[in-house]
Amino acid sequence: MAANTxxxxxxxxxxxxxxxxxxxxxxxxxxxxxCFPFSSSKSIPGELSLSSTSISRSRMRAAxxxxxxxxxxxxxxxxxxxxIVEVDLGNRSYPIYIGAGLLDQSQLLQRHVHGKRVLVVTxxxxxxxxxxxxxxxxxRGNPNVSVxxxxxxxxxxxxxxxxxxxxxxxxIESRLDRRCTFVALGGGVIGDMCGYAAASYLRGxxxxxxxxxxxxxxxxSVGGKTGINHRLGKNMIGAFYQPQCVLVDTNTLNTLPxxxxxxxxxxxxxxxxxxxxxxxxxQEKNIEALLARDPAALAYAIxxxxxxxxxxxxxxxxxxxxxxxxxxxxxxxHAIETGFGYGEWLHGEAxxxxxxxxxxxxxRLGWIDESIVERVNNILKRAKLPTTPPESMTxxxxxxxMAVSLWSK
Amino acid sequence: MAANTxxxxxxxxxxxxxxxxxxxxxxxxxxxxxCFPFSSSKSIPGELSLSSTSISRSRMRAAxxxxxxxxxxxxxxxxxxxxIVEVDLGNRSYPIYIGAGLLDQSQLLQRHVHGKRVLVVTxxxxxxxxxxxxxxxxxRGNPNVSVxxxxxxxxxxxxxxxxxxxxxxxxIESRLDRRCTFVALGGGVIGDMCGYAAASYLRGxxxxxxxxxxxxxxxxSVGGKTGINHRLGKNMIGAFYQPQCVLVDTNTLNTLPxxxxxxxxxxxxxxxxxxxxxxxxxQEKNIEALLARDPAALAYAIxxxxxxxxxxxxxxxxxxxxxxxxxxxxxxxHAIETGFGYGEWLHGEAxxxxxxxxxxxxxRLGWIDESIVERVNNILKRAKLPTTPPESMTxxxxxxxMAVSLWSK
Numbered sequence: 001m002a003a004n005t006x007x008x009x010x011x012x013x014x015x016x017x018x019x020x021x022x023x024x025x026x027x028x029x030x031x032x033x034x035c036f037p038f039s040s041s042k043s044i045p046g047e048l049s050l051s052s053t054s055i056s057r058s059r060m061r062a063a064x065x066x067x068x069x070x071x072x073x074x075x076x077x078x079x080x081x082x083x084i085v086e087v088d089l090g091n092r093s094y095p096i097y098i099g100a101g102l103l104d105q106s107q108l109l110q111r112h113v114h115g116k117r118v119l120v121v122t123x124x125x126x127x128x129x130x131x132x133x134x135x136x137x138x139x140r141g142n143p144n145v146s147v148x149x150x151x152x153x154x155x156x157x158x159x160x161x162x163x164x165x166x167x168x169x170x171x172i173e174s175r176l177d178r179r180c181t182f183v184a185l186g187g188g189v190i191g192d193m194c195g196y197a198a199a200s201y202l203r204g205x206x207x208x209x210x211x212x213x214x215x216x217x218x219x220x221s222v223g224g225k226t227g228i229n230h231r232l233g234k235n236m237i238g239a240f241y242q243p244q245c246v247l248v249d250t251n252t253l254n255t256l257p258x259x260x261x262x263x264x265x266x267x268x269x270x271x272x273x274x275x276x277x278x279x280x281x282x283q284e285k286n287i288e289a290l291l292a293r294d295p296a297a298l299a300y301a302i303x304x305x306x307x308x309x310x311x312x313x314x315x316x317x318x319x320x321x322x323x324x325x326x327x328x329x330x331x332x333x334h335a336i337e338t339g340f341g342y343g344e345w346l347h348g349e350a351x352x353x354x355x356x357x358x359x360x361x362x363x364r365l366g367w368i369d370e371s372i373v374e375r376v377n378n379i380l381k382r383a384k385l386p387t388t389p390p391e392s393m394t395x396x397x398x399x400x401x402m403a404v405s406l407w408s409k
Numbered sequence: 410m411a412a413n414t415x416x417x418x419x420x421x422x423x424x425x426x427x428x429x430x431x432x433x434x435x436x437x438x439x440x441x442x443x444c445f446p447f448s449s450s451k452s453i454p455g456e457l458s459l460s461s462t463s464i465s466r467s468r469m470r471a472a473x474x475x476x477x478x479x480x481x482x483x484x485x486x487x488x489x490x491x492x493i494v495e496v497d498l499g500n501r502s503y504p505i506y507i508g509a510g511l512l513d514q515s516q517l518l519q520r521h522v523h524g525k526r527v528l529v530v531t532x533x534x535x536x537x538x539x540x541x542x543x544x545x546x547x548x549r550g551n552p553n554v555s556v557x558x559x560x561x562x563x564x565x566x567x568x569x570x571x572x573x574x575x576x577x578x579x580x581i582e583s584r585l586d587r588r589c590t591f592v593a594l595g596g597g598v599i600g601d602m603c604g605y606a607a608a609s610y611l612r613g614x615x616x617x618x619x620x621x622x623x624x625x626x627x628x629x630s631v632g633g634k635t636g637i638n639h640r641l642g643k644n645m646i647g648a649f650y651q652p653q654c655v656l657v658d659t660n661t662l663n664t665l666p667x668x669x670x671x672x673x674x675x676x677x678x679x680x681x682x683x684x685x686x687x688x689x690x691x692q693e694k695n696i697e698a699l700l701a702r703d704p705a706a707l708a709y710a711i712x713x714x715x716x717x718x719x720x721x722x723x724x725x726x727x728x729x730x731x732x733x734x735x736x737x738x739x740x741x742x743h744a745i746e747t748g749f750g751y752g753e754w755l756h757g758e759a760x761x762x763x764x765x766x767x768x769x770x771x772x773r774l775g776w777i778d779e780s781i782v783e784r785v786n787n788i789l790k791r792a793k794l795p796t797t798p799p800e801s802m803t804x805x806x807x808x809x810x811m812a813v814s815l816w817s818k
Contacts, residue, residue, distance in 0.1 A: 161570060172641045175812070200609075203636060203647045204727075227612060232581045238612045239648065318613075403584070 082108065083299070085306045087222060088314040092242045096222060096306050100295060102249040103133050103210070106140040112244040113138065114206040115179030118147045119171055121194035122185040123154040126212055129255050134185050134210060148174045152190070157343040159189045159229050161237070167197040181206045181244070187213035187260070188220035188347060192238070195226030199241035209243045212252040214264020214298075215348055218271075218305035221246045223313040223323075233401075234334045240318055248306075250299055258291075262384045263348025265290060266329070268301050269379055270355065271308040274325045279304050284375070287382045329355030335401040336389050345390070352385035491517065492708070494715045496631060497723040501651045505631060505715050509704060511658040512542050512619070515549040521653040522547065523615040524588030527556045528580055530603035531594040532563040535621055538664050543594050543619060557583045561599070566752040568598045568638050570646070576606040590615045590653070596622035596669070597629035597756060601647070604635030608650035618652045621661040623673020623707075624757055627680075627714035630655045632722040632732075642810075643743045649727055657715075659708055667700075671793045672757025674699060675738070677710050678788055679764065680717040683734045688713050693784070696791045738764030744810040745798050754799070761794035 082099035097108055118138055122131055127149070135147045150170040152163050171180070182205060184194030191209050198207035211221035227238015253261070265287070272280025282300075283290075289297040309326070316322040333354030336345055359376045362368045380387050389398075491508035506517055527547055531540055536558070544556045559579040561572055580589070591614060593603035600618050607616035620630035636647015662670070674696070681689025691709075692699075698706040718735070725731040742763030745754055754762075768785045771777045789796050798807075 161574060165570060168639060168646055172639055172645055196609075200605075200636075200646050200648060202645060203634065203649050225612065227609075230577060230581055236581055236611065237577055237609050239609060240612050 083303050085303065085310050087242070087310045089224075089242060089317055092224075094243060094245050096246040096248060096310065098217075098248045098250065098299065098303050098306065100250045100299070102247055103130070103137050103251070106137045106142070109137045109208065109210075109245075109247060110142055110145075112206075112208055113145060113181045114244070115177075115181060116144050116146065117174070117176050117180040118145060118183055119167075119174065119176055119180060120147060120149040120183045120185050121152065121167055121190060121197065122149065123152045123187075123190055125154045126186040126190070127151045130185060130210075130212060130252060134183065138183070148176070152193070154189075155343045156189055156229070156337070156347065157341070159193055160231075161228060164193055164197060164228055167193065168201060171197070171201050176201075176205070178202050178205055181208060183208045183210060184221070184243075185210045185212065186216070187211065188216045191216050191221045192226050192235070193228060195224070195241055195243065196228060196238050199226055199239035204241070207241075207243050209246040211246065211248060213256055213260055214253060214302070215260070215267060215346075216264075217248045217250075217253075217302050218264060219267040219309060219326075221248075222306055222309045224317065232338075234338060246306075248302060250295065250302065253293065253298060258384075259346060259349075261291065261293070263346040265301075265383045266348035266352040266355070266380070266385055268305050269376075269383065270326070270328050270351070271305050273355070273359075273376060274328050275312070276304070276308055279308070280375075280379075284379055287379055291383065329353075329358050331402060332357040332389070332398070335398050336393060339393055339397045339401050340390055345386075349386050352380045352383070353387060353389045356380065356387045357389065492712050494712065494719050496651070496719045498633075498651060498726055501633075503652060503654050505655040505657060505719065507626075507657045507659065507708065507712050507715065509659045509708070511656055512539070512546050512660070515546045515551070518546045518617065518619075518654075518656060519551055519554075521615075521617055522554060522590045523653070524586075524590060525553050525555065526583070526585050526589040527554060527592055528576075528583065528585055528589060529556060529558040529592045529594050530561065530576055530599060530606065531558065532561045532596075532599055534563045535595040535599070536560045539594060539619075539621060539661060543592065547592070557585070561602070563598075564752045565598055565638070565746065565756065566750070568602055570637060573602055573606060573637055576602065577610060580606070580610055585610075585614070587611050587614055590617060592617045592619060593630070593652075594619045594621065595625070596620065597625045600625050600630045601635050601644070602637060604633070604650055604652065605637060605647050608635055608648035613650070616650075616652050618655040620655065620657060622665055622669050623662060623711070624669070624676060624755075625673075626657045626659075626662075626711050627673060628676040628718060628735075630657075631715055631718045633726065641747075643747060655715075657711060659704065659711065662702060662707060667793075668755060668758075670700065670702070672755040674710075674792045675757035675761040675764070675789070675794055677714050678785075678792065679735070679737050679760070680714050682764070682768075682785060683737050684721075685713070685717055688717070689784075689788075693788055696788055700792065738762075738767050740811060741766040741798070741807070744807050745802060748802055748806045748810050749799055754795075758795050761789045761792075762796060762798045765789065765796045766798065 080099055080101065082097040082102055082105070085096040085098065087094050087096065102108055120131065120134055120138075122134075131149060131151075135149070138147050139145050148170060150167055152158060152166060167182075171182075182194050182198040182201070184191040184207065188211075191211055195207060195209070198205050209216075209221040211217045221243075224240050224242040225235070225238065226241050227235045230236040256264075268290070269280070269283060272283050282304075286294075286297050286301075290301055312323055312326055329351045331354065333347070333350035333352075336350040336353060337347065340350075356377060359368065359373050363370060363373045377387055489508055489510065491506040491511055491514070494505040494507065496503050496505065511517055529540065529543055529547075531543075540558060540560075544558070547556050548554050557579060559576055561567060561575060576591075580591075591603050591607040591610070593600040593616065597620075600620060604616060604618070607614050618625075618630040620626040630652070633649050633651040634644070634647065635650050636644045639645040665673075677699070678689070678692060681692050691713075695703075695706050695710075699710055721732055721735055738760045740763065742756070742759035742761075745759040745762060746756065749759075765786060768777070768782050772779060772782045786796055
């Protein structure tokens with residue numbers, strides 16, 4: 001069923017509109033500080049109401065050379081200073097390090113390891129690529145640290161309690177105590193599961209995020225949402241639990257499949273739509289460069305996305321209002337993921353189709369004008385993302401699944 | 410193997426001594442503010458070093474009649490004001506209400522219910538006794554509140570992930586959203602599981618503790634330790650998560666089996682040993698009255714225990730030091746529970762035997778004198794509690810299980 005022909009009753013979509021509150025200041029329950037960059041009557045770029053200057057520049061800085069002067073003598077690898085985006089959460093604040101080759105800068109990681117015991121949680125696809133490199137980064141010049149690892153099966157369908165128990169099994173068998181550190185090495189599924197395991201193991205141990213997909217680097221690794229799926233709905237069981245740091249080595253994207261790359265861009269595009277018009281315009285000019293993995297374009301898009309995410313999370317850690325704007329496209333999207341079986345569609349693919357549905361609904365409710373619908377459609381298509389839900393997804397399937405996914409937000 | 414003949418090597422028991430740090434100011438790593446009431450050289454009652462006056466009286470007060478003036482017009486039941494002990498944790502502070510017949514005072518409970526949807530988590534033994542009464546207390550004069558319930562099998566052996574999932578299943582099937590309230594109605598197992606479910610469901614919902622055993626009323630319902638067991642160790646998976654309130658209706662003890670009553674007294678006695686000499690002396694005079702369920706004696710023992718627990722938890726919520734003193738007898742005790750199969754011995758029975766072992770070890774290390782060993786032995790025996798571990802528990806069993814339970818503290 002094409003998004004532009006879907007006809008859900010107002011009663012079943014009224015709650016869904018919360019994803020769209022930010023789309024226009026005339027939304028039903030507009031969050032207090034959100035202003036969609038494209039109003040229905042003012043879609044001219046020159047009149048966009050929100051520019052990137054609203055992001056606190058103080059939260060972003062390049063690490064000075066002095067921060068890296070303690071590299072061990074045998075550190076022969078690149079030491080290009082990372083870009084740092086701070087997530088400002090009081091005594092739970094932490095840095096996001098962004099840069100090419102950061103896994104070669106062992107001090108970056110080691111300064112955030114608590115205790116001498118580390119458990120790396122990763123999956124069967126990522127382990128052969130980056131596990132040795134990560135263990136090296138954790139232990140180089142620091143022989144007192146010992147590293148265990150647990151390698152989970154890959155995919156959203158394994159983001160469940162049975163798989164989570166494997167992390168606890170490994171931690172207990174390895175006799176890790178409260179002073180250990182868990183490290184999530186992988187995409188969003190690994191980050192969510194490792195984070196929830198860290199939140200729950202011995203009632204809470206430290207953890208570090210090393211996201212290796214665009215999706216995880218720009219979205220899921222930042223902000224402390226952790227958890228697992230239930231057969232009846234996504235992310236129903238979890239915790240708000242912040243990491244010690246997020247380390248984004250953009251070199252890990254060199255091995256990312258094209259489909260995963262596009263999936264991550266759905267979240268990048270989301271930030272442009274919900275709160276950063278200047279970034280959206282930049283994306284309209286550079287989407288092909290992102291798909292082609294132009295290093296400079298990728299680094300900029302990741303940094304800017306993290307700045308947006310950090311800014312929202314700093315204002316509303318536990319999603320009492322503003323943070324819900326980050327769910328644009330996710331209500332329809334989660335229904336697609338759940339209804340189609342976890343893993344059939346990648347998360348970003350479902351979000352892309354869901355975004356078009358949300359934008360289309362906003363248009364039909366009179367909240368935005370047609371030009372916005374077209375721009376959103378166009379950029380998602382250029383990003384090689386689906387813009388309609390699976391043909392087999394019926395209205396009744398959407399209704400029954402969204403009946404869970406809506407109240408559980 | 411009798412406690413007084415057990416011979417564990419110093420290397421395997423050194424860590425266990427942390428349970429005993431508080432037993433004497435000459436302990437290896439004494440917590441900064443703890444002083445065992447009976448020093449090895451000063452066991453004369455008149456010279457006890459800690460009296461109950463060290464408990465902040467400001468945290469305990471009787472609720473004035475004004476607090477109960479909003480009772481609904483149809484409230485015909487007893488309205489004796491409860492005793493209130495405050496757990497002082499900043500914006501996570503909460504009251505413990507203690508009194509006979511508090512489940513008949515619906516306003517007490519209703520003022521702490523968030524939202525209009527409630528899930529009562531209870532077990533097969535408690536449900537027939539108190540579920541209807543609890544639902545009535547939640548809904549009387551308040552027809553907008555709807556209550557669901559999930560009835561779990563009874564016993565420590567069901568404090569596991571499979572059983573926990575039944576709580577999530579029920580919550581999701583009932584479409585409970587973030588604004589719901591979970592209510593734990595039962596003993597320590599129910600409180601621990603319901604609390605961890607509340608901490609994890611949709612990344613955290615409100616919950617209320619209604620403990621129905623002495624064990625839960627004086628210890629496990631207070632302080633926010635929640636969680637489940639792993640086959641390799643107790644309480645390995647969980648969260649620090651505080652309730653909105655704890656409601657102790659001492660009338661629920663009228664149906665408590667004698668063995669459960671004695672089990673709870675093990676924790677009451679613990680408070681006397683670790684920090685409240687005056688209370689210990691009172692227990693030595695009143696232990697038979699407690700076993701006979703004298704209402705005044707029980708009410709006093711529960712209040713005084715909660716004051717001690719609240720005082721410790723307020724100073725060290727996440728067990729970075731002082732709170733570990735509450736684990737007296739629990740390192741040996743958990744080994745007994747784990748080694749013997751969860752549920753064979755009640756928790757308090759294992760703690761009682763573990764306390765004797767801990768005290769005996771302290772004596773043999775020269776930290777306390779014999780008179781203390783005798784007083785602890787005597788009061789536990791009078792409370793009908795075991796003072797030696799199961800005969801089938803060998804030293805090697807203790808060693809292998811404590812190797813897990815020690816590092817996981």
